[in-house]
Amino acid sequence: MIKNESIENLLATVDIVDVVEKYVPLKRSGANFVGVCPFHDDSHPSMSVSSKLGIFHCFSCKAGGNAIKFIQDYEKISFPEAVEKLAGMYNFALQYTGAKVQERSEEKKVLGILNAYYQSCLYQNPAAVKYLHDRGLSDQSIRKFGLGYAGASAQTIRVLQNEEIPPQDALNAGAVKQNERGLYASFIERITFPIYNHASKLVGFGGRTISDNPAKYVNSPQCALFDKSKIFYAFDLAKKSAIAKKTLIITEGYMDVIMLHQAGIDNAVAVLGTALTPAHLPLIKRAELNVVLSFDGDAAGINAAIKSARLLCLNKIDSSVAIIGGGADPADMIAAGKVRELEQIYASGMESGEFLIRRIAKKYDLARPVQKEAALNEIKEFTAALGPVLAESYQSLVAQILNVSPGSFNLSSGGKNFGAGFEGRNFNEGGSFGSRDFGSHEGRGADG
Ligand SMILES: [Zn+2]
Incomplete structure (x- = not known):
């Protein structure tokens, strides 16, 4: 923990006008400075910044606070991260209580x-x-x-x-x-x-x-x-664009990310394992991002997409799944000059809940009544964990896929309810997630 006293000293040291100007151009207006507010769609300068009071305030959207709050809201980071960022800007040595944070x-x-x-x-x-x-x-x-x-x-x-x-x-x-x-x-x-x-x-x-x-x-x-379970490759490079586009594209590989950025699709990152983990979610939630899952179309990629989509659904993060057909990956598409096609695939991805429901239905022979009911039960296991409103929104889709009347079942109850949570149930369709690592189809062996 950072000492409160240390935070107060930091705030006393910095000039908020200087801090805000690192992000937004400001103009003097009387005793204060004014600028275009970055927290709403501002056309003329609505934000006032006062050196004397150490605060900013938007007269239109009412955003306001001190220099730490500005950084926190602008960068969409946590309070301690904003304090450390501010301290870093001014080479200010923060003091910590208790166990000192390992600098490494x-x-x-x-x-x-x-x-x-x-x-x-x-x-x-x-x-x-x-x-x-x-x-x-x-x-x-x-x-x-x-x-x-x-x-x-x-x-x-x-x-x-x-x-x-x-x-x-x-x-x-x-x-x-x-x-x-x-x-x-x-x-x-x-x-x-x-x-x-x-x-x-x-x-x-x-x-x-x-x-x-x-x-x-x-x-x-x-x-x-x-800790690869919580790192996205290139998140630092993609973050600004992702926030502007309100969407993060999550791929499987370094090459995918680099080629996407090269083609101007610069809101792309990669997981460093096979799939998304619960430890990734705070980064997505804090920046209020929607997600497009861009995994390979092979069996392992589909399994990773299923696992990731489920995690996002259970944690109420709006997401879609964009699978590229024909065994190509995003890097291949861009190398082949198919940037527009790829953008089209990303724009028309399938909503993750629908993707999961369709994957479940695919496992059963729906022409046979007993299997149809088993499919419904498995779908309910998923939807019941989402809460009643989300569950009900899939009612007509499920009725259509199973070819049963929408009034004959209730998606918000039943199945073997395992409860919403970070982990969800392992949704593996047979392959082992652990055996596949980051685009290495042979698995990850010892190096050297
Ligand atoms: Zn504002």
């Missing part, structure tokens, strides 16, 4: 050193650059996403030794691993994708093999800094 600065230093080193290696490796160009990536995208190349294990180890990095720090950062023969690099002969968390902090890497390693993609090992 040693680990961050290791990642920063390796990121710079990997980036410096990329263009010295023609095979890696050729791979990226062949996939359709521009040099501009390669720079924007900070792609690099990790060569032999010994090279990475030597860089860390030259920088006098203690081995334990390198291990804690997930940069190296250890076996009975000693330390070896986590990324060997791989294109590297630096992974930043929502606060734009470098927390790990993804790596794509360019040799014939059966594990096509690997991520940094799970560690204190890198």
Whole structure:
């Protein structure tokens, strides 16, 4: 926890006019400053900012508060995050109560050193650059996403030794691993994708093999800094556009994200595992985003879409599922110049609840009455957990799919009700989610 006294000192140090001006142009008006309000659709400056009082106030939508509140509302982040962001802007050292928040600065230093080193290696490796160009990536995208190349294990180890990095720090950062023969690099002969968390902090890497390693993609090992269950790849780059478009496109892979951004669809991110997890939801909810799930059309992709769609439905996040036919992924579509088609697919995705209901119905032979009833019961298990209003909104859809009269069943009760919650029930249609990792269809094996 940040000390209250420390927050008060921070607010006393900063000038709110200076803070707001980092986001919105302001003009002097008498003793105060005025600007266009970012919190409603403002055409003429309705927002007043007072240095003396340390507050902003909108005369139209009544938004208002101090500098922390402004950052919190503008960036759609939590109060402590806004305090830390403000402190960061002015190099203000916050004080914490109780257990001091772990800075993990040693680990961050290791990642920063390796990121710079990997980036410096990329263009010295023609095979890696050729791979990226062949996939359709521009040099501009390669720079924007900070792609690099990790060569032999010994090279990475030597860089860390030259920088006098203690081995334990390198291990804690997930940069190296250890076996009975000693330390070896986590990324060997791989294109590297630096992974930043929502606060734009470098927390790990993804790596794509360019040799014939059966594990096509690997991520940094799970560690204190890198918790892949709650990180979206490129969320920091996509957030602004996603908020403006009120929609977040969630894909399966680094390449999908980079190619989408390259094509101007810059509200796209990727999960770092197979599917969305409950730990991702706060980022989506806080920014008040709708979601388009863009997973591959293969069995594993469909399963990930089912699991993710269910999680979103149960948590009342408006979402749709956009499956690309013919085994193509978003990166392939863009490389083939089919940007308009892809935008069309995203705009016409199927609402997630309908998607789930149709997937359930598909498992049964609806020409047979007993199976039809079993399908209805399974659908009810899902809808009953949504609450009565949402459940009822699927009534006519289910009646139509099952070809029964809408008055003959009630979707808000029955089934084996498992209750709404973060997890929901495992909705697996046979494949194992755990066996598939981030676009690596062979699964994720040991690297090196
Ligand atoms: Zn306003």
